[in-house]
Amino acid sequence: MRGDFVNPILVWYNQQKRDLPWRHTKDPYKIWVSEIMLQQTRVEAVKSYYQRFLETLPDIPALAGCPDDLLLKLWEGLGYYSRVRNMKKAALTMMETYGGSFPTSYDKIRSLPGIGDYTAGAISSIAFSLREAAVDGNVMRVMARLENSREDILKASEKRRVAQKLKAVMEAVPPDQDFRPGDFNQALIELGALICVPNSQPLCQRCPLKELCISHREGTTDAVPVRLKKTGRKKEERTVLLVRDGDKTAITRRPDTGLLAGLYEFPNLAGRLDEETVLGEVRSQGLIPLRIKKIRGARHIFSHVEWEMSGYEIRVAPAEANGDWIFADQHQIEKTYAIPSAFSAYAELLSVRTGKKGKKS
Numbered sequence: 161m162r163g164d165f166v167n168p169i170l171v172w173y174n175q176q177k178r179d180l181p182w183r184h185t186k187d188p189y190k191i192w193v194s195e196i197m198l199q200q201t202r203v204e205a206v207k208s209y210y211q212r213f214l215e216t217l218p219d220i221p222a223l224a225g226c227p228d229d230l231l232l233k234l235w236e237g238l239g240y241y242s243r244v245r246n247m248k249k250a251a252l253t254m255m256e257t258y259g260g261s262f263p264t265s266y267d268k269i270r271s272l273p274g275i276g277d278y279t280a281g282a283i284s285s286i287a288f289s290l291r292e293a294a295v296d297g298n299v300m301r302v303m304a305r306l307e308n309s310r311e312d313i314l315k316a317s318e319k320r321r322v323a324q325k326l327k328a329v330m331e332a333v334p335p336d337q338d339f340r341p342g343d344f345n346q347a348l349i350e351l352g353a354l355i356c357v358p359n360s361q362p363l364c365q366r367c368p369l370k371e372l373c374i375s376h377r378e379g380t381t382d383a384v385p386v387r388l389k390k391t392g393r394k395k396e397e398r399t400v401l402l403v404r405d406g407d408k409t410a411i412t413r414r415p416d417t418g419l420l421a422g423l424y425e426f427p428n429l430a431g432r433l434d435e436e437t438v439l440g441e442v443r444s445q446g447l448i449p450l451r452i453k454k455i456r457g458a459r460h461i462f463s464h465v466e467w468e469m470s471g472y473e474i475r476v477a478p479a480e481a482n483g484d485w486i487f488a489d490q491h492q493i494e495k496t497y498a499i500p501s502a503f504s505a506y507a508e509l510l511s512v513r514t515g516k517k518g519k520k521s
């Protein structure tokens with residue numbers, strides 16, 4: 161691939177890029193925070209999270225020392241909580257191995273927990289001006305259309321091929337030319353987000369690359385890129401219990417590993433359970449149920465599994481907390497306990513605000 165598109169896309173980016181908070185910094189920590197948040201989450205939703213996260217945890221030592229409950233609370237509503245757990249692990253690694261700073265080579269950045277090819281490329285190119293590609297879904301779509309490629313853009317081998325090509329394009333830019341690899345990567349991403357859009361007609365008439373684009377020339381933008389469907393998600397039924405003692409409601413902490421690890425939830429059980437089974441579960445916690453009523457159902461879609469939830473509200477007699485359940489009022493839940501958005505339908509019934517819904521799906 162030739163590099164004819166480097167200058168037009170950089171000119172376009174300089175004139176048209178959105179003014180986003182993380183575009184005003186070269187600090188690798190801040191760029192990292194933004195890049196991890198932007199995975200799976202819309203730009204508009206990320207802005208307020210980004211600001212709050214950096215105010216609370218302004219640097220690597222602060223993140224490394226952050227208690228898990230506060231960390232999850234800062235992430236509440238963003239979803240995919242393993243992202244922030246891995247950030248803390250990476251921060252601890254940087255404290256131990258790199259004196260609390262980001263390493264400055266692509267390979268060392270790539271080896272940190274939770275940092276894949278894309279994020280390593282973004283940090284290396286934006287913060288350290290290294291000629292490394294940052295290939296996300298936007299870039300794959302733009303490149304597939306530019307080349308009129310019929311390869312499946314979800315395939316890892318295709319992503320590697322595109323990354324190698326883009327790296328070669330960057331390396332071919334003469335060293336004496338004013339060239340910022342971070343801007344080049346962000347320009348491709350921005351073009352995919354604003355002009356070469358998915359799920360509708362790309363805005364080719366406004367595209368700086370239209371003279372070079374084979375899909376545009378051949379009228380194939382409807383068919384390109386090719387994305388072969390993934391296999392279906394597993395479906396699981398859950399029964400959610402709102403167990404209420406006065407103005408307090410039972411919550412419990414999820415295990416330290418697996419889906420939504422370490423977050424808090426309303427007690428819930430596998431399957432679609434009847435009242436007798438639910439009451440038996442409540443009694444097994446040493447509680448005396450007074451009333452039970454059925455409440456709304458809800459669905460939540462994770463990347464690999466889908467929860468189909470049914471629910472009951474159970475009023476119980478005042479009692480000392482027993483077993484794994486914690487009884488907390490609305491204010492305590494909002495302030496202290498991170499409840500994942502999977503339970504937001506049930507939190508709403510209690511007027512409990514959980515994190516904003518920022519996920520794409």
Ligand code: SF4
Pocket residue numbers: 302305306355356357362363364365367368369370371373374375376381
């Ligand atoms: S010309 Fe159209 S299809 Fe080609 S890169 Fe630009 S927006 Fe995408």
